[in-house]
Amino acid sequence: MKKVEIFDPAMCCSTGVCGPVVDPELTRIASAVYSLEKKGFQIERFNLSNDTSAFVENQTVNQALADGGPDALPLVLLDGEIVKTAHYPTNEELAxxxxxxPSELQEKPRVRVSVEFGK
Incomplete structure (x- = not known):
């Protein structure tokens, strides 16, 4: 089974889909990753802000960052080999x-939001 690892630049949360202005590209990749995970495929995302050890421990990623700096991110590995730098994979590539x-990669994660009012 194929394995895809996406190494994201530093973002405020694990998907980057937060804050007042959301990048549609981050929404698209979050939906694609979610859809693939639900189907049981091996795909992982690592955020430089939260998963620093994944960047340090992976020699391929570490070398790419040494060579290209943060502009190399996002970095995509397919079975441990770099297949894309500085851009997220398209839905067609993932498919x-x-x-x-590609049409099966558009499911949006459903997040339950609870609101608590002051006492």
């Missing part, structure tokens, strides 16, 4: 790597 259809 090709995992043998699925």
């Amino acid at each position: 090709e790597w995992f043998g699925t259809a």
